[in-house]
Amino acid sequence: MSRRDRVADAPVMAKVGLTVNGQRRELDLDIRTSLLDAAREHLHLTGSKKGCDHGQCGACTMIVDGRRINACLTLAVMHQGSEITTIEGLGQPDNLHPMQAAFVKHDGYQCGYCTPGQICSGVAVLAEIEAGIPSHVTADLNAPIEVSAAEIRERMSGNICRCGAYSNIVEAMTAVAGRQA
Amino acid sequence: MKFDTPAGQNPIDQLKVVGKPTDRIDGKYKTTGTAPYAYERHDVVPNQAYGYVLGSGISKGRVRAIHVEDAKRAPGVLAVVTTLETPRLERGTMNTAYLFGGDAIQHYHQAIAVVVAETFEQARAAAFLVEVDYAAEAGKFDLAAEAKGAPPVPSDSGEGSGGDGEERVGDFEGAFAQAPVTLDETYTTADESHAMMEPHATVAAWDGDKLTLWTSNQMIAWGHGSIAKILGIPKANVRIDSPYVGGGFGGKLFVRADAVLAALGAKAAGRPVKVALTRPLIANNTTHRPATIQRVRIGATQDGTITAIAHESTSGNLPDGDPETAVSQTKLLYAGANRLTAMKLAHLDLPEGNAMRAPGEAPGLMVLEVAMDEMAEKLGLDPVAFRIRNDTQVDPQAPERPFSHRDLVGCLRLGADTFGWAKRNPRPGQVRDGQWLVGLGMAAAFRNNMVLKSGARVRLDGSGTVTVETDMTDVGTGSYTIIAQTAAEMMGLPLDKIVVRLGDSDFPVSSGSGGQFGANSSTAGVYAACVKLREAVAQRLGINSADAVFADGAVRAGNRAVPLGEAAAQGALSAEDTIEFGDLAKKQQQSTFGAHFVEVGVDADTAEIRVRRMLAVCAAGRILNPKSARSQVIGGMTMGTGAALMEELAVDTKRGFFANHDLAGYEVPVHADIPHQEVIFLDEVDPMSSPMKAKGVGELGICGVGAAVANAVYNATGIRVRDYPLTLDKFLERMPDAA
Ligand code: FES
Ligand code: FES
Numbered sequence: 069m070s071r072r073d074r075v076a077d078a079p080v081m082a083k084v085g086l087t088v089n090g091q092r093r094e095l096d097l098d099i100r101t102s103l104l105d106a107a108r109e110h111l112h113l114t115g116s117k118k119g120c121d122h123g124q125c126g127a128c129t130m131i132v133d134g135r136r137i138n139a140c141l142t143l144a145v146m147h148q149g150s151e152i153t154t155i156e157g158l159g160q161p162d163n164l165h166p167m168q169a170a171f172v173k174h175d176g177y178q179c180g181y182c183t184p185g186q187i188c189s190g191v192a193v194l195a196e197i198e199a200g201i202p203s204h205v206t207a208d209l210n211a212p213i214e215v216s217a218a219e220i221r222e223r224m225s226g227n228i229c230r231c232g233a234y235s236n237i238v239e240a241m242t243a244v245a246g247r248q249a
Numbered sequence: 250m251k252f253d254t255p256a257g258q259n260p261i262d263q264l265k266v267v268g269k270p271t272d273r274i275d276g277k278y279k280t281t282g283t284a285p286y287a288y289e290r291h292d293v294v295p296n297q298a299y300g301y302v303l304g305s306g307i308s309k310g311r312v313r314a315i316h317v318e319d320a321k322r323a324p325g326v327l328a329v330v331t332t333l334e335t336p337r338l339e340r341g342t343m344n345t346a347y348l349f350g351g352d353a354i355q356h357y358h359q360a361i362a363v364v365v366a367e368t369f370e371q372a373r374a375a376a377f378l379v380e381v382d383y384a385a386e387a388g389k390f391d392l393a394a395e396a397k398g399a400p401p402v403p404s405d406s407g408e409g410s411g412g413d414g415e416e417r418v419g420d421f422e423g424a425f426a427q428a429p430v431t432l433d434e435t436y437t438t439a440d441e442s443h444a445m446m447e448p449h450a451t452v453a454a455w456d457g458d459k460l461t462l463w464t465s466n467q468m469i470a471w472g473h474g475s476i477a478k479i480l481g482i483p484k485a486n487v488r489i490d491s492p493y494v495g496g497g498f499g500g501k502l503f504v505r506a507d508a509v510l511a512a513l514g515a516k517a518a519g520r521p522v523k524v525a526l527t528r529p530l531i532a533n534n535t536t537h538r539p540a541t542i543q544r545v546r547i548g549a550t551q552d553g554t555i556t557a558i559a560h561e562s563t564s565g566n567l568p569d570g571d572p573e574t575a576v577s578q579t580k581l582l583y584a585g586a587n588r589l590t591a592m593k594l595a596h597l598d599l600p601e602g603n604a605m606r607a608p609g610e611a612p613g614l615m616v617l618e619v620a621m622d623e624m625a626e627k628l629g630l631d632p633v634a635f636r637i638r639n640d641t642q643v644d645p646q647a648p649e650r651p652f653s654h655r656d657l658v659g660c661l662r663l664g665a666d667t668f669g670w671a672k673r674n675p676r677p678g679q680v681r682d683g684q685w686l687v688g689l690g691m692a693a694a695f696r697n698n699m700v701l702k703s704g705a706r707v708r709l710d711g712s713g714t715v716t717v718e719t720d721m722t723d724v725g726t727g728s729y730t731i732i733a734q735t736a737a738e739m740m741g742l743p744l745d746k747i748v749v750r751l752g753d754s755d756f757p758v759s760s761g762s763g764g765q766f767g768a769n770s771s772t773a774g775v776y777a778a779c780v781k782l783r784e785a786v787a788q789r790l791g792i793n794s795a796d797a798v799f800a801d802g803a804v805r806a807g808n809r810a811v812p813l814g815e816a817a818a819q820g821a822l823s824a825e826d827t828i829e830f831g832d833l834a835k836k837q838q839q840s841t842f843g844a845h846f847v848e849v850g851v852d853a854d855t856a857e858i859r860v861r862r863m864l865a866v867c868a869a870g871r872i873l874n875p876k877s878a879r880s881q882v883i884g885g886m887t888m889g890t891g892a893a894l895m896e897e898l899a900v901d902t903k904r905g906f907f908a909n910h911d912l913a914g915y916e917v918p919v920h921a922d923i924p925h926q927e928v929i930f931l932d933e934v935d936p937m938s939s940p941m942k943a944k945g946v947g948e949l950g951i952c953g954v955g956a957a958v959a960n961a962v963y964n965a966t967g968i969r970v971r972d973y974p975l976t977l978d979k980f981l982e983r984m985p986d987a988a
Contacts, residue, residue, distance in 0.1 A: 078324045079371065100370040109369065114289035115282015117495070119446045120528040124912035127446055155282035164277060172276035175880045179725030180279030181446040181495030187280060217925070225919040228912060230446050230496050231725045232887025233880060234919075235926040 082145045088113065089157025099145050103137075104128045106144035107154060115155035115184045119228070126227035129185035129192075130154050136192035138226075155184035158191065166247065167191050170240035178231035186227045190241045193223045194248065215245035250777035252700075253831025255936040260799070261776065266737040266744060267941075270876035274744065275493075275729045284493045287465040288450040288525045293490075294461075297452060298327055300365045300514040300524035301372035302506060303379055304358030304534055308905030309388035309598045311352045312361055312381060319378040320364055325371030328517035329379070331362040335513065341475025341504045345536075345570040346601040348479065348506050349513070354383070355567055356600040357906035358533035360506040365514040365522050388598030389565075390905040395595035396542050396563045402572050402594035410577035410609035410697060415591040418646050421546075424557035424587035428548025432624045436545070436971040438575075438612040439897035440907065441538040442531070442915050443605050447495020449535060450525035453511035461488045464508050466752075467497040468761035469720040473754040475504040480512060491752040494724040494762075498888070499604035501724070502763050505535050532600075532910035537898060539564040539573045539602030541612050545620040548587075553628045555585035555639045560617060565597030573602065574609030578695045578952075579617055581840060584641035598905055604763070606888060607948035610696050611955070615892065615973060618692035618956030623969065631675065632960070633665050633844075636693055644838045653837040653937035656868045657693060660844040663929060664691070664866040668846035678967035678985055685850030685859070686985075688965025692953035694843030694865065698935075698944040699766040700834055703774030704757030704827035707736060707782045711821070713802060713814030715740050715782070716748040721759035721771040723751055725884070726947055727877030728762070728771060734874060735772040735941070739779035740813065741799030757825055765841070765945025768873060773828040773939035781824035786816040833937050841869040841949045845886070845957035851965045856980035858894055858962055864927045865954070870935035870944035878946045883926040885950020891918045893955035895974050 079098040086093050088111060095110055102121075107113040107130070116139055119127030123141040130139045131153040159165030167187050170176070177183040196203075197213045205222040206213055213219060220238050229237065261267050278284035285292070305312070317329040337351030346355050354361075362379055366372035389395050401414030425431060451464040460482065466472040469489055477484040494501060507524045515522040526534060541564045548557035562575035576590040605611070625635040637658050644650040665671070673689040674680055680687040705719040717736050723729045733747040740747075750756065757778075760770035787794035792806040803810045816822060833839075848862040865882050872878045895916040898907035909915045928950075934942035955973070962980075963969050970979045 079368075098368060098370045100374075101368075105369060108289065112291045113282075114285070114291070117282075117286070117447070118288070118525070119448070120912050122528060122911060122913070124528070125446060155280075159281060161277040161281050161283055164280065168277075168280040171280045172272050175273065175276075175876050177276070177279055177725075178727075178877075178880050178884055179446065179494060179496040180275070180284055181286065183279050184282040221920040221923075225921040228446065228917060228919055230444055230498070230888075230917060231880075232884035232918070232923070234887060234923040235883050236880065238920070238925070 084145050084148050086147055086150055086152055088152045089154060097144050099143065101144050102140050103142045103144045103147055104139035107139065113154050113156050117181055117184060126189060127182050127185040129188040129227060131188055131192050136189050155188055158187065167244050170244045174236045174240040174243065176237040176240040177233050182227060182229045186229065186237055189224060189227045193220065194245050196223065215242065250780065250826055250828050251831060252828055252939055253833060256940045256942055259940050260739050261941055263738060266734045267873055268871065271730060271734060271744065271874055273727060273730045273877060274733050275723065286447055286493050286495050287452060287463050288523055290452050290463040293452065293463055294454045294521045297521045297523050298365050298367060298518050299369040299372045300363045300510055300522045301376040302360050302510055302524060302526060302530060303362040303376050304530050305354045305361050306381065307354055307383045307385040308357040310354050310386040311384045312354060313384050314382040315362060316380040320375040323375035323378055325367035326364060326375045328365040328514060329362060330513045330517050338479050338509065341479050342471045343503050345567050345603065348509050356533065356598060358530050360510060360534060363510040363514045363524065365518045388905045389596060390599055390900060391902040392540050392542065392565045392595060392597060395565060395597060399563050399593040399595035401591050404571040404574050404592060410574040412574065412577055416580065417589050419587035421557050421559050421587045421589040425546055425548040428556050429551055430627055431548045432620060432627060433546045434620060434623065434971060436543050436616040436619065438541045438615055438973045440540040440900065441605060441892060441896045442898055443498040443500030444912065444915060444917050445496030445498055445500055448525045448528060448531060449501065449505045449507040451508040451511040452521060452523040453515040454521035455515055458482065459486045460512055462508055462512065463490050465494050465501055466491045467494060467501045467722050467724055467763055469722060469752055469754050470758040470761065472504050476508060479504065479509055489754040491722055494722055497724045498606045499608065499763065500535055502604055529911045532898060532907045532915060536601045536603035538605035539566060541573050541575050543575055543616040545616060547620060547624045549624065549628060553630045553635050553638050555583055557587040558583065558585045559589035561591040563593040563595060564602065565595040565599065566602045568596060570602055573612060575613035577609045578613050580646055581644060581838060582693065582695050583639040584645055588645060599900065607696055607951050610952045611892065614692065614695065614953040615955040618953050619959050622960040632691055633661050633670060637661055650838050653839045654933060654935045655842060656931055656933065657842040659931055660842055660866040660868050664844035664846050664864055667929065668864045670846065673964065677964050682850065684853055686853050686965040687848065687850050688961045689848050690957045690959065690961030690964055691844060691846045692956035692960060694845055694949050694953035696765060696841050696949045696952045698839040698841050698938060699764050700830040700939060701760035701766050701770045702827060702829050703760040703770040705775040705778040706757050706823065706825040707778045708821050708823045709782060709786065709813065709817045711814050711817045713812060714746050714748060715742060716750065717775055718750045718756040719759045719771060719774060720754055720756045721751050721767065722762045724762045726762060726767060726881060727874055728767065730877055731768055731772055731873040732775050735775045736779055739776060742802055742813065757827065765947040765949065769939050769941055769943040769945060772873060772941050776940045777826035777828045778824050781826050782822060785822045785824050789816045789822060828939065837937055839938055839944065841944045841946065843867040843949050845954045847957040847961045849958065849961040849965055851962060856977040856984050858975060860890055860924055860958060862924055865950060866929045867946060867949055868931040868933055869946045869949055870933060870938055871942045872930045873941065873943050875930060879928045881947045882928045882950035885948060886926055886954045887918050887923050889951040889954035890923065890958055893958040893973060893975055897974050
């Protein structure tokens, strides 16, 4: 099909209802809208970042129905009825979530652009370990999984930090995990 | 304030706030997603439309026609601006390639059109309806093929590592020929991409003939001037605002196509437009660190004293481009009476090569410090001892110029002790830990300290709060925090009484962020402004400013103490100043030093390389905030590990572009690649650098670390690979028998 045959039709719109950070939101969206753009451009929740728009960097990580996902890789209309937590829902500047506070204390960021994704991923990773979900580096599938540096590094490897804050992020997550235990 | 004599005792020396590992004051915004980056400025202007940039599908030639009829008819489209209907625009400060306009294509993914629509989805869909006819021409894309005959070319990178095309001291060739122990090896480093996490992005809005750009830029004053020049409008009509920058590493030193096309798109659409370069465009549309071919020759006496040293580097660039200044550190790092350095530049039609974190030194030290390792082995010397033996306290090219302060030896010794270097087996390939061949490597770190004129404005209000305004940027470096620390120290206030506003071209012009000159220069500018504010406060209170002590939120003179805010009770007090640097940096060489130590494991079967331990010891003057400074260093260590082990823009030498132009194809280090990183700062001050007595650390961390990794890999395997990155395919065939 040549490009000329693909002259765009009027956008197909669809209604989608989401619960975002505990609030019910109704949107009328072009069906091509990613969950990430629904948040950033329509709800003006710009905490979730767009680093690549291709599922390659993790900057857009949100927690959807309890699991972290790359919000750039999923369409908003696929999430009718979903419960979504973005970085804004975890904590606010004067009411930080423990993971956010740990990132500040351990300087687990530099430019800050990957940070919301790292934090959402970090919160979800600790929950995954708690739930006994194994990773590539889990040695014993029958024992409770330890929150080791190796587990954290393996599970967080989808969240790129070009500033190179990894060493500090692992420390922040380890501190939070220690407090939870 | 003119800084032309070494700094004496001053209020910064109290170190009540400066020098403390304070949490970043912007941390609570960055961690909650409330720090606004360029593309997110819904707050600044209503009715923003979306621009989608189209990149050239050829690498060299001409655009014959661009068919936009279908795109223009597509739903939601407001405007299409093409390069053919736009005369070739002037380049901005330090751009090599043209950003937009005219029919000539200089490189792949050069911007050729922007489609503006109501929504991002519409703009993207319409952009794919644009059809382009090209007249492609043959180009030069292969550095190895063009290197022969490349002429020596001088460079002033503006980042502290420039020089002549060829520099000589003594008789290199003669001394090298006579040296009893010699090394002559050639190495290559790859094209690298900054790959900062925030894509280049801009929101542009016109108000009559006045233009505002909310953008992501390291150097506001350069950007301000450049945009005016590119668009042919007076500087007074342009404002640039960039309070948060999601990483730059040199890739956002200069105005790029996002800013230009947002401005043109907004003009054409008659409303504000925002543009982000899509990730797949960035590697080819913007700039990159150029690949190099480097030859190092070292001659030494049997006892390891260097008598001859030569370092030559060849890189490529577009016409008007600069060479990668990969030989600059070799002029200053080690002693030796007979010296030669040369930079050669081949013409290539690849995208523009330009500054990336520690331009010059980063790839230069990746090579020099491997050569030093090889030479130490030839001499039967410990690599640390070999470097100490050839330390110099003066500029080897101009011995009348001492270093202002140089403790490379201290870094090497402390690093060796801390890391357990004495346990290293100098014979490679001997240490096994299960499946892993284990090796230790080290390298020296070196990066010049530049000082740049920098201004700031400070205002004290009746509540006793001081607001600092400067066009300085925080690119992850911690500028917000160290500037607040500086103002707090100077005014005797706690940190929460300081407000810092950055990145706006309406504020006084600062050094900006680059070349690791930002922290020292910009805080020195804030120091200068605070000196003036202290005088204004004393005057308002009728105190002799020499007697005034600013501490604990009050001004004291004799036994009188007045809360600072009272000085502004009748109205805010404002002061502005710029620090300007005299010729101290010419009389004495200002540089920063360090030592990297690395342990790697190399899988005996697969040659997979894992970094197990890393330590950097740094000597960089006063450390203004050890917490954020440490982060700068580990960030550099991480990026340097990437350069050593995985980063390479793969050149399609036939079609002339970087083939792996996204974050899946261009690999950068991820969590699993990086171990715990340790950083030690030597406790020192450099009164020659500024009243802050600080130097830069933002780039020191990347300098040398790649060589330390490579030397560790050699120590583990006994295999010396001289072509970066050290990917396992280069080892597999040569691995020792796994048995
Ligand atoms: S923006 Fe979604 S993974 Fe990069
Ligand atoms: S903090 Fe800049 S990319 Fe992670």
